[in-house]
Amino acid sequence: MGSVPGGPAVSRRDRTDDADKVDELFERFLRENSLKHTAQRLKIVKRAFSMPKHFAAEDLYLVLRREKTYVSKATVYRTLKLLVDAHFLDELEIGARKAKFYEPVHGREHHDHMICLRCGDILEFSDDEIEAKQSEAAARHKFRVLSHSLKMFGLCRKCQDDAA
Amino acid sequence: MGSVPGGPAVSRRDRTDDADKVDELFERFLRENSLKHTAQRLKIVKRAFSMPKHFAAEDLYLVLRREKTYVSKATVYRTLKLLVDAHFLDELEIGARKAKFYEPVHGREHHDHMICLRCGDILEFSDDEIEAKQSEAAARHKFRVLSHSLKMFGLCRKCQDDAA
DNA sequence: TTATTTGCAAATGTTTTGCACACAT
DNA sequence: ATGTGTGCAAAACATTTGCAAATAA
Secondary structure, three states: OOOOOOOOOOOOOOOOOOHHHHHHHHHHHHHHOOOOOOHHHHHHHHHHOOOOOOEEHHHHHHHHHHOOOOOOHHHHHHHHHHHHHOOOEEEEOOOOOOOOEEEEOOOOOOOEEEEEOOOOOEEEEOOHHHHHHHHHHHHHOOOEEEEEEEEEEEEOHHHHHHHO | OOOOOOOOOOOOOOOOOOHHHHHHHHHHHHHHOOOOOOHHHHHHHHHHOOOOOOEEHHHHHHHHHHOOOOOOHHHHHHHHHHHHHOOOEEEEOOOOOOOOEEEEOOOOOOOEEEEEOOOOOEEEEOOHHHHHHHHHHHHHOOOEEEEEEEEEEEEOHHHHHHHO
């Protein structure tokens, strides 16, 4: 919250967007929030949205560098934070001292994760009833939910088979 | 998993225990797992179970030291890990780079948390239907769940009022 | 021109670890 | 006796930050 400097709170991006138009939306986002349009930001954003399903900041940094795009790690982190604040990316914490994963939002519904402790694979799922029950529980406690996360840790189907 | 040295996997502790008997159960746990009965471990355990609802490793370390029980921070961390592995304590991660919180298990049912981002208060709740839906989702994906966590972040009732 | 942004290196903060010494069994 | 456990300081490690130089507006 509030890591966007200058100007008012970051305007929420449209939910009608499309993966291909991210650069365009991002440029608009920069304009609307009086942020500067820099070569680094554009390169980071462009590459972030063509990464595998779930990627870590370091992954993105290394990919860029492998492709001869030299951006500092600090700028990668700063830009990812910007993208999260602006709701272009969602952040997924898989463990206290492990790197965070990022995933594009672009209009997708909220979903939860199953994380394989053996191969690291991440499965997504969503369940409206779970969401509803969560809201009810929060309401019961007069708790105002700003974000939530549901994670299951265990073994994916493949890793169970491999172990057998 | 498997941080208990020597001997086979840690035997799961009884679920019929009682908060007052923790020392006794812990001593039995040490015996059954061929772990050493040391003054440090006993002091750490005794104090851990008379801490506030949710405490961090550092909190416990400082409380002990304030009470003139000088145990190294490393030993506090090592003992807490032992207690988690043995299911005497549950670990709660409230943020990627924040200190973990610990809470006694002693026969309590699994529960989830609502974490106030303003005052840090932690509310507990549980919902059998949510648990059931989670299991169904896992089964649908043939995912074998070893642990799970559901957290809601936001503002507790008091902090909403204060803000108004 | 001037407020942002960048890059670098150093700092952060929690937890873990190597190692020499102490101690429970 | 001997293998564990402890304490200390250093390491680990992802992320953040201070600061001077670069640059978008």
